[in-house]
Amino acid sequence: MMIQIAPSILAANFAKLGEEVKEVEQAGAKLIHIDVMDGHFVPNISFGSIVLDAIRPLTDLPLDVHLMIENPDQYIEQFAQAGADYITVHVEACRHLHRTIQLIRSYGIKAGVVLNPHTPIESIQHVLEDIDMVLLMTVNPGFGGQKFIHSVVPKIEALSSLIKERGLDIAIEIDGGITAETIVPCAQAGATIFVAGSAIYSKEDRTAALQEILAAGEAAING
């Protein structure tokens, strides 16, 4: 099994975003995580698809778009055209989740669903056959730099068992408060993709920060 780190540009310096993306790519990032917030689904506003337009030509890494917005269906085409490789939508924001997943896949993009810390995995058991990724939030969405919520760890374990039981090929991604310490129980519980915003971009040496988190995750599963 392989651990993949997805730096979140939410914590990057927007005045030099291109360099910030290239730096983490060279440091060993496997995806670029893009946090889209609308000020309605979450109490914060970040940015829209024009940021993908700007960074898409600069990197070959998959762009992992985390939509924290109401009415995601209305914006999926825009993000698809801007070059998203993964689009994840919150189950709490989707009235017709299956339809939204089909819409994402109709553009040839990988589809994922996101669960807030309090949302049970039962809410997605009937769409598991239709998705490529589940993103479990380990903070309440809306802000970078928050504290990891440990009580989500048993949910990662339960989801990992469910995916195995059903013989599915679905990646588990974890988002919020990931550090070289908090990645350990999550990797042991079966997650393989880890978003890290402030733990990478707040450090002067991004390569060292990313490699430290990655090494901790790999050691957690390989011993």
Ligand SMILES: O=C(CO)[C@H](O)[C@H](O)COP(=O)(O)O
């Ligand atoms: O979705 C998010 C917040 O809603 C971010 O991806 C997440 O918070 C990453 O930031 P950090 O690693 O600093 O917690």
Ligand SMILES: [Fe+2]
């Ligand atoms: Fe995110």
